[in-house]
Amino acid sequence: MEVNIILAIIVTSAATYLSRFLGVVTSEKIKETSKIFRWFNCLAYSTLAALIARVIIFPEGNLLEIDYSIRFIVVFVSLLIFYLTKKNLVYPTVFSVILLSILSSLD
Amino acid sequence: MVNIKYFLQGFNSIKRLDSPALALGFCFIAIGALLKNLGFSIQESIFSTLLTYALPGSLVMAESLLVGASLLNIFLAVWLVNARLYPMTVSLMPLLLDKSQPKWKYYVSCHFIAVSAWLIMKSNYQSVEKKHRIDFWIGIGTATWSVAILGTAIGFFAADFLNKDIMIGLAVVNPVYFLCMMVGAMKTIQISLSVIFGIILGPLFFFISPEWSILFGGFIAGTIAFLVGEARGS
Numbered sequence: 001m002e003v004n005i006i007l008a009i010i011v012t013s014a015a016t017y018l019s020r021f022l023g024v025v026t027s028e029k030i031k032e033t034s035k036i037f038r039w040f041n042c043l044a045y046s047t048l049a050a051l052i053a054r055v056i057i058f059p060e061g062n063l064l065e066i067d068y069s070i071r072f073i074v075v076f077v078s079l080l081i082f083y084l085t086k087k088n089l090v091y092p093t094v095f096s097v098i099l100l101s102i103l104s105s106l107d
Numbered sequence: 108m109v110n111i112k113y114f115l116q117g118f119n120s121i122k123r124l125d126s127p128a129l130a131l132g133f134c135f136i137a138i139g140a141l142l143k144n145l146g147f148s149i150q151e152s153i154f155s156t157l158l159t160y161a162l163p164g165s166l167v168m169a170e171s172l173l174v175g176a177s178l179l180n181i182f183l184a185v186w187l188v189n190a191r192l193y194p195m196t197v198s199l200m201p202l203l204l205d206k207s208q209p210k211w212k213y214y215v216s217c218h219f220i221a222v223s224a225w226l227i228m229k230s231n232y233q234s235v236e237k238k239h240r241i242d243f244w245i246g247i248g249t250a251t252w253s254v255a256i257l258g259t260a261i262g263f264f265a266a267d268f269l270n271k272d273i274m275i276g277l278a279v280v281n282p283v284y285f286l287c288m289m290v291g292a293m294k295t296i297q298i299s300l301s302v303i304f305g306i307i308l309g310p311l312f313f314f315i316s317p318e319w320s321i322l323f324g325g326f327i328a329g330t331i332a333f334l335v336g337e338a339r340g341s
Contacts, residue, residue, distance in 0.1 A: 005147060031201060046329030
C-alpha cells in the first residue's frame with residue numbers, strides 16, 4: 001500500500017470533520033424558525049435520501065454481486081413490512097437479510 | 108459540565124427495541140472486517156472509526172487505499188461523500204443552541220453527526236427542554252459512537268469467519284434500515300418531498316457525475332421540496 005494508513009485515517013477524519021465544523025459555524029447565525037433553517041432541513045433529508053438510493057441502485061462492494069431486481073424486491077418488501085408492522089424498524093431489517101439470502105440462493 | 112441525567116437519557120435511547128444500534132453495529136462489523144482485509148491493524152481500525160465515524164467516508168477511504176490514491180485524492184473523495192454532513196449539522200445545531208451552554212460542547216459533539224444519531228435526535232429533540240438538548244445529544248452521540256467502535260472491533264476479529272454471503276447480508280441492512288427510518292420521518296410535505304425527490308434525483312445524477320450525484324441530486328431535490336412546501340404553507 002503506497003499511502004501510510006495513519007495519514008489516510010487522519011486525512012479522512014479531517015475531510016469529514018470539516019463539514020461538521022462548518023455546519024456548527026453556520027448554525028450560530030441561523031434561527032430554527034427561519035426559512036433558511038427549513039431549507040437546510042430539506043437539503044439534509046434529500047442528500048441522505050440521495051445517498052441511500054445510490055447505495056441501493058449503484059452499490060459498491062459486496063452488494064454489487066446481487067442482481068438489481070433482487071435488490072429492488074428486498075427493499076420494496078422490507079418497506080411493505082415496515083408499514084404493516086406499524087413502522088417497526090427491527091422486522092424489516094431482519095427480514096431484508098433473510099429475503100436476500102433466499103433470493104440470491106435461488107438466483 | 109455535562110448534565111448526567113440528560114446524557115444518560117440520550118445514551119439509553121439506543122437501548123430501545125427499534126433503535127438503530129443493531130443496523131449500525133452490523134455496518135461497522137462489515138467495516139472492521141473490510142479494514143482487516145485491507146491490512147489495517149486492530150489499533151488502526153479502531154482509530155479510523157473513532158476519528159471518522161461516518162460510514163460512507165470510511166468506505167471511500169478503504170476503496171481509495173485499494174487503488175493506491177494519493178492523500179489529496181482521499182481528502183477530496185471523502186469530503187465529497189461526506190459533504191451531506193454540512194446540511195445535516197445546520198439543520199440540527201440550531202435546535203440545540205442555548206446561550207447558557209459553552210460553545211465547545213457544540214464543536215466537539217458535532218463529531219457525532221452521522222445518519223443514525225441525527226435521525227434519533229431529530230425525532231426526539233422536542234421531548235427535551237432546549238437548555239438540556241446538547242447534553243441529551245452528547246448522550247445519543249456517545250452511545251452510537253460506542254456501538255460503531257465496538258462493531259469495528261468485532262468485525263476485525265471475526266473477519267476470518269465472515270464469508271461473502273454474510274458480508275452481503277450485512278451490506279443490505281444499512282440501506283434498508285435507513286430507508287425505513289427516512290420514510291418514517293416523512294411527516295411534513297417538505298420532508299416527504301425531500302426524501303422522494305432525493306431518492307429519484309440522487310441515482311439520476313449518477314449518470315451525469317457519479318462523484319457529485321449525491322450533492323447535486325440532493326441539492327436540487329431539497330430546494331424543489333423547500334419551494335413547494337413554502338408555496339403550500341409547508
